[in-house]
Amino acid sequence: MTARTLILIEHDRREVKRPSLHAITAARQLGGDFALLLLGQGLDEMAGSLVSYGASTVLVADGEALAEPLADRYAAVIAQAAQKLGATTLLANSSTFSKDILPRAAALLDAPMLTDVVAIEEKDGATTYQRPVSAGSMLATVQLAGEKRVLIVRASAFDAPASDSAASPIERLEFDGAVLPNGTQFVSREETVSDRPDLTEARVVIGGGRPLKDKESFDRLVVGLADLLGGAVGATRAAVDTGLAPNDCQIGQTGKVIAPDLYIALGISGAIQHLAGIKDSRVIVAINKDPEAPIFQIATYGLVGDVHQIVPKLIEALRSN
Amino acid sequence: MLSPMNGHTVNEATREVFGNISGWMQIVFFIMIAISLGILAWQVFDHFRQWRQGRPGGFERSPRVWLQRLTVYALAQKRVHKKTLGALLHGALFSGFLVLTIGTTLLSIAYDGPYYFHHGWYYLIYELTMDVFGVVFCLGCLLAMYRRAFVRKASLGHNWRDWWLLGILLALGLTGFAVEALRMHYTQVEPWLARWSTVGWLIDITFLRGIDIESAKTMHLATWWLHTILVAGFFVTIPVNRFLHVITGPLNIAARPERPMGALVPLKMEMVEETGLIGAAQIGDFNQQQLLSLDACMECGRCEDVCPATASGKPLSPKFIVTDLRSVMAHGGELHGVAINPDTLWSCTMCQACVQECPVLIGHVDLISDMRRYLVGEGKLSGPPARSLQQIGNQFNPYGRPNGERLAWAEGLDVPTVESNPNFEYLFWVGCAASFDPRAQKVARATAQLLKKAGVNFAVLGKEETCTGDPARRIGDEFLFQERAQTNVATLDRRQVKKVVTACPHCHNTLQNEYPQFGGNYEVQHHSTLLAELIEAGRLTNDAGSSESGPITLHDPCYLARVNGVVDAPRTVIGAAEDENFREMPRCGKKTFCCGAGGGRMWFDEPPAERVSNLRAQEAVASGAQTLATGCPFCLNMMSAGMADTAGGENVRVMDIAEVLLSRQDSSAAILPDAGNGA
């Protein structure tokens, strides 16, 4: 059993996380065969859902010792799996899970590593990688030395893989729980219910201001548009103050600084405190009824009009697209 | 019947002084008074020793200033006058006590001195005056008691010592009159003479009728002793009650160093390197004048009444800053985190309202500034204000924007720079807010358009301009401020700047009042002053009739009106005098109320319930105005936010006076921003 690339698949103990499958597309682009690796406890059903992606094998490291994703244990098992397969590339989708574990595995494998890769290019036999740096304000082109590499790719830059291949074999990866590192104990987990992306990492952010007036309008227009685009929800201080949005949604000088590809500002006039938090956004769309609002000075696209009338139309137009 | 009869001459009019008091009693009397005065002096000396804990000096040295201040603030009590019961009763107590003290002193001079002048017309007028002011004094005591019992102004503070003081003062007055009446009764003063001692005479003829002379003498003796014991008790307890301010108040009034209200005291780097000390870590790090000022406070609460931090529910009261420090001075103990919490110090907007109100000239803001400097030096500042200071250090503006973008506001306006127009008359100091805050940028545009229209020969510094350092100095990073000040003074001097005009009162204040500390002396004007001059010279028109702004009011920025006395100019600019639509808010002019942004508060995050701007917005909405004009980019920002948070505020436009004026020019493109100021 061998594979050139080993892909770490993430799950939430019930099902596989869809974005983590996008790494398969990156692996196909890199060429060669690839194996998928699942770690955890009670994984049979999830492993079954991974057999149609064309992997040479679906490796399952299943056991009580791996019930919780503790970096020291997971990295040890991943390194062991890579060595067993003779894999030279270790791959995963970008998340706090992969960022916690893969750099540690890279050190164990003595391999260079790149996080948040958004493009892979082959040119004259050499492979280059593109990744955003400086909070997304710059794009770096990077080269790696040697055969081995560990890559974390952004799901947003690689398509979801086709699920139409002949069934891959499922294999258990044997490991000795007793020799795994034992210095870390899991205590508890508190999950926030929202399945929207984190504000500071989201590719799309929809921000709402005070003119949305009430919670109902905010939820319908701002949250509605965010859910439609798979984006995160942000708000101005004034909107947070009046209870339209929770505290951790606040963008700006005293809130979060964001750098998404697309920021849509709904009913936001553009006070400087707010602008300080959004200036690194790649594309800014502003919808505001005041044509003099400062937000239009920095918006890529400005549309003058009442958010209560325009946003429903926008949601409609995006739905039908 | 106030003239002598029966052949007596006016010249014989006098009275006995110790007539009923035997020799040994007089000796006991003098010993008692001497001991009580000795105890008083010893206690005052103890306070003096407490002041000596401070760094030497800090006192005003000019006798001319002492005299002038004592006349204005101690004698004429300029700061006390107000249309309030407190001011009225203080006037009564003050004048009564002053006259009675002078009278008693004159009497002892007459009795013990080489010349006996206590007779004749002098005596008659003396007696009448003493009686009148005795009544005034007693009425003052009664009014004060009434106020404490029924009005109970919270900021005044109330405890048993106040009742002790008022009680003893009233008892002094009443026993004084009783002694007089009894003395007149047993000496059987002739009616024409008795009437000059009016109160004693009235008591005599009303209450003492039929009492025989011997009984009157005994009663006189008893009352006299009571009066004497009260006097001694009064002297001894002065230092533990509010009366101490009668001694310390005038001392501080004379000693407070003369300095513009808006200038904070510079620190010397050499001193910091030598002592390793920045600001006030302990009570002894204040200077001696500051410690004296703590004892000058009589806790009247006027500072607290006007404090925006207190009004908005923050932990700061200027009065408690003083009394808490005083307690540390007297009893020792830790200052920071124990006597005074950091949150209390960060709450101050440095609006100077407390400083303006204080009748004995205490410098609350200087005290707070010294303690803030210590906190900043110790790394006790974090979060958004810390980021702003870092950005002043790194990008030379608190917004953290590239300084090269300073002229972004001027795009398309063809604004002259010091490069393109080196022979300018006025340097237009734009300021960081108007350079980088999109809302304030419009004010810079309006100002530049007006200056151009009026044909003013001006220029801007462009990217040579950097933050004046005002936020750094107010927050407490003195040396970050000095770094900016020195750089800017060098730039202004290199560009041979004489006159500066700015649309920011904080830049205005720092350039005018603080840069002279670093050798920068310029004639600095707020844009309202220059625009008012241009209107009066007919170079700009201000036809209030053309106003489409509806009812309009003016929010005076603290650092323009209170701190730098510019009150009329902004009103001229918006044509307040001719405009029947102009509404004045209750707190206006030098008595304006802060927007909440001063003292570096612009850079702090605060919960909505504690925002000063909301209180001010409510006041503006209540005035019925639909436009709120102001003359400060921070007020503009804060009041816009305040309006957005206030019922009825969403329909009020917040504008700079320059924007109002520009909208009234003949051929200008109106730039009224839409109502609705939500961020």
Place this chain on the structure above:
Amino acid sequence: MSSPLAKILVAFKSVPDPYAGGGEAKSVVNPFDEIAIEEALRMRERGEATEIVGVTIGPAAVDEQVRAALAMGVDRAIRIDDARALDPYAVARILRALVEKEAPQLVLMGKQAVDDDSNQAGQMLAGLLGWPQATFISKIELLDGGARARCTRETDTGLEVIELQLPAIVTSDLRLNEPRYVSLPGLMKARKKAIEVLSCEQLGVTVQPLTSVLSTTRPPRRSAGARVESVEELVRKLKEEAKVL
């Protein structure tokens, strides 16, 4: 009953001021590392640690940021003199040598540097040392008299609490604390403190970076102020011109 940790090592990096918004940016201590320094100082102030040692890697030019760390209150500062553009793995290998020399009970650093946004060095160091790790932490408390640390981690889905056997590596997230402000006199006082300069040879470590940045480009800046007249035009432009949908 607790005895303070004898030594906390805080690793920090000098980065261009992330708030500068382009142009002539001064260098500052990486904000996430500043948070790590702050946490170490607070642990010392709580009596949970005795000595805080700061370490960075770079040429003499980064001494200004070393002084900033000293001014914040770090007891001792070490600069490992290396002017090369190092990748996180090289940094981790150098830091391993220093950790072996200094033997701290805890290593704190930021979750990532805001210039290259790699988010690797702490985890790699933990892997090389075989120490427990906690990344993206928003809270840390010592247990059992300093034998273990309980950390709250910020993950994509919420919060996770884990306990580490010390010695361990911990990387800080944004909400761990708000670093203290360092004023100018504080910086000037720090100028008088010595900076210990070490070379990789002295540490007995040879590293060769395995990643190399060929170029960095600024993504096309948005054209400011373009107005669109309708929802249809907006959607079309977002699809065809901006390509963000």
